[in-house]
Amino acid sequence: MAVTGLGLVSPLGIGVEATWRTLSEGGGPAPSAGPYGGSRAEVREVAGFDPRAHFAIPKALKLTDRRTRFAVAAAREALADAGLAGPLAEPARVGVVIGSSGSDLMAEEIAGVLRGEGSPGSVQEIPWFASRMLAGLNPLWLLINLPNMVSAHVAIQVGAQGPNTTVMTDWVAGLQAVGEGCAWIESGEADLVVTGGAETASLPFVFGAYEAAGLFEAFPEREGPFVFGEGAGMLLLEEAGRAERRGARVHALIDGYGAAGSVSDDGGRDAVEVAVLEALEAAGTGPGEVDAVGLASVLSRRPYGAERDGLARALAGREREIPLHAYSPRTGFALGASGAIDLVLLVKSLAAQAGAGRALCTSIGYSGQAASVAVRRQGETP
Amino acid sequence: MTISHDEIREKVIATVAEALDHRPEEVGLHSSLIDDLGAESIDFLDIAFRLESAFGIEIPDDEIWVGAVGKKNPGPEEIDAAVAALRERMPDYRWDRLPPKPGRTDLPRLITVQTVVDYLERRLA
Structure with missing residues (x-):
């Protein structure tokens, strides 16, 4: 599967090149307390968009x-990057599948409606809640807030009439969307797929739930604070032969994908191990051929224990010699978009580094899900 | 509390402009919300909600749609009479865009800033 277009909106820049430049030069905005002061978590926001x-x-x-x-924005950049900026030739053959943990639900507006004049109601009183909300919103x-609207609006704006889906598996959603997009092309459902992830850092409900669950305190101090990020990472996928026929520039090839969940049996393999091994097997390769691993991690300094352990098992002892690319310390961790943002950057880094031909991008969800995408530079032997 | 004709008109123009992503100066009294300003069905829900907030009233479902005619489910003669009255009221409306004898399905296209103002004046009187 060829990646012929890349698009990115991140706290480091609007666009792939702007983000890459900031990443390479070491700049970027400092994390702030964001809209949620007083917590251990920090936020990196997209500015000037x-x-x-x-x-x-x-x-x-x-x-x-x-x-x-x-x-x-990122989808349009990916299409333009693939030489497909104008109206699409066969709109019904262009699919859109995007991962996201969901809408921000416009919490301010909901709060405004519920504040209202002294009603005794609560959200547990469904008739009151529904009538109040329906009248006030x-x-x-x-x-605006239906979870699937992210993919729907991308399709409307770029004119893509093919299959359209939103993947809602939270932290692993971005990479699962990419895996799904590859499957659509392999099964003949679409010729081109716009895929990736999108997220905003303005998620008061999510933030509140994480804080209530003690997630921000769960990691040792040396691993750094939880830094929310936001943005979107998009890829334009097409079958490699098709890309070649139309003379498209190929950034990289995706040749393996794996996804897994966890089981409660302690003796079983964990999700990240299963996902990584599946991706490697699909790519017809093994840990010995991996030159780099991109890890969409929640933490600002280093992966946490479960991520490290699962990877170590899957990489069969090579985890110390394979460079680990973790972009979220710089970009912030953009939940459902994180895997896709990291995959875009990993593809970009494959093109930039002569030495690295094969990489894995891996996402691990806090609910035990994991996904892994195997990617290689075109021309590298599989 | 009374509200002047001018205030109603200004508020409607501002509301329609914001809802349909136009500058207020692009919104004329006789602009068709559909033909000139690009409104789709969901925009009428949005506009009705914004008008409710702006004027502190409730606008029952569909009433903005009947603003051009004055009642729901008009019969053929009522449509003819309403269209004749609107021709008088809105001489510079682009009548050439409609068939010579507009029918029920043409009515939404007759919703203009003027007909919305007319509706609100009836409601607020």
């Missing part, structure tokens, strides 16, 4: 949340 510049149909902006705007609220 003008969604209007990326929307072919500006009126649709009122139907989109922040993550969707990032997704549209703009009827477009649902259209």
Whole structure:
């Protein structure tokens, strides 16, 4: 599977080149307490982003949340990068599959509706809650916040009429979307697939839930604070032969994908080990051939124990000699978009480093899911 | 509390402009929300909600749609009479875009800033 287009919106820049430059030069915005002061977690936000510049149909902006705007911008960049900036020749053959942990639900608006004049109601009183919400929220609220709207709006804005799905597996959603996109092309459902992940850091419900669950305190101090990121990473996929026929530049080839969940039996293999081994097997290769591992990790300094242990087993002892690329210390950890953002950067780094021909990108979810994508530079023997 | 005709008109123009992503100066009194300003069905939900907030009233489902005619489910004669009245009311509306004898399905295209203002004046009177 050929990756012929890349698109990126990140706290380090708007666009792949801008992000890559900031990453290479060592700059970038300092993390802030963001909208959630007083917690151990920090936030890196996208700055200077003008969604209007990326929307072919500006009126649709009122139907989109922040993550969707990032997704549209990155998707358009990926298509343009693949030489497909204009109207698509066969719209029904172009699919869109994007991973995201969900909408921010416009919490401010919900809070505003619920504050209202002294009602005794609570959200447990469903009739009160529903009537109050329905009366007080703009009827477009649902259209903006439905989880699948991120892929729907990308399709509308780029004119992609093929299969359209949103993957909602939280931290592993971005990489699972890429795996799904590859499967669509392999099964003949689509010729081109716009895929990746999109997320906003303005997620008060998520933040509140993580804090309540003690997630921010769960890691040792030396591993650094949990740093939320945001943005979107998009890839344009097509079958390698098709890319060659139309003379497209190929950034890299994806030749393996694995996804797994955890089982409670302590004697079993954990999800990251299964996912990595599946991806390597699908690629017809093994740990000995891996030159780099990209790890979409939640932490700002180093992967946490479970990530390290699972990788160590899958890589059969080579984990210390294989360079580990963890971009989230710089970009922030963008939940459902993290795997896709990291994959875009990993593909970019494969092109930049003469020595590395084969890499793995891996995501691990806090609910025990994991996904892994095997990627290699074109021309490297599989 | 009374609200002047000018205030109603200005608020409607501002509301429609914001909902349909236009600058207020692009929104004329006789702009068709559909034909001139690009409104789709969901935009009428949005506009009705924004008008409810702006004017502190409730607008029952579909009432913005009947703003051009004055009642729901008009019969053929009522449509003819309403269209004749609108021709008087909105002489510079682009009538050439509609069939000579507009029918029920053409009515939404007759919703203009003026008909929304008319509707609100009836409601707020």
